[in-house]
Amino acid sequence: xxxxxxxxxxxxxxxxxxxxxxxxxxxxxxxxxxxxxxxxxxxxxxxxxxxxxxxxxxxxxxxxxxxxxxxxxxxxxxxxxxxxxxxxxxxxxxxxxxxxxxxxxxxxxxxxxxxxx
Numbered sequence: 001x002x003x004x005x006x007x008x009x010x011x012x013x014x015x016x017x018x019x020x021x022x023x024x025x026x027x028x029x030x031x032x033x034x035x036x037x038x039x040x041x042x043x044x045x046x047x048x049x050x051x052x053x054x055x056x057x058x059x060x061x062x063x064x065x066x067x068x069x070x071x072x073x074x075x076x077x078x079x080x081x082x083x084x085x086x087x088x089x090x091x092x093x094x095x096x097x098x099x100x101x102x103x104x105x106x107x108x109x110x111x112x113x114x115x116x117x
Contacts, residue, residue, distance in 0.1 A: 003033060011039040022047055034058040042066070053077030064088075075099045093117060 001009075001020050009017025021033065021044060034040065034048040035058040045066055048055035053073030057080035059066060067088055070077040075096035078084055084092075089110060092099040097114035100106065 003036065007037055007039070010037075010041075010044075018044070049073055049077070054080060056080050071095065076102070078102055 001016075003021075003024075006017040006020040006024075010021060011017070018041075021037065024033070034045065034055045037044060040060050045055075045059045045061075046069060049059070049066060049070040050073055053070035053075075054077050056062060056067060056070035056077050062082055064085065064087075067078075067081045067084070068091060070081070071088060071092045072095070075092040076099055078088060078092040078099055079102045081088060089099075089103060090113065093103075093110060093113045094117050097117040100111065100114035103110060
């Protein structure tokens, strides 16, 4: 099955399409395939960001839970979150203080957290 066929099946509700996309994304690290999935489901997006947080860049809808999963996978994924909240920044900086490089408006509190982590 090709990716195009799998996406068509997934969009039509055929579970074999979802299974194919899941298996190839997980097993072959094709998390960037999310970029080409037009009918993204929360499960597909979750699996992609769990495999590699940078896949958040290609998620059509970036809800708080998905963004936090991406940051858990890789703190620098915050770079690709369209509207990061302070909670997301705190989480990213606690995981890796070097994520501070992506923060435009740095407060003393966030800088201190970055230094400590």
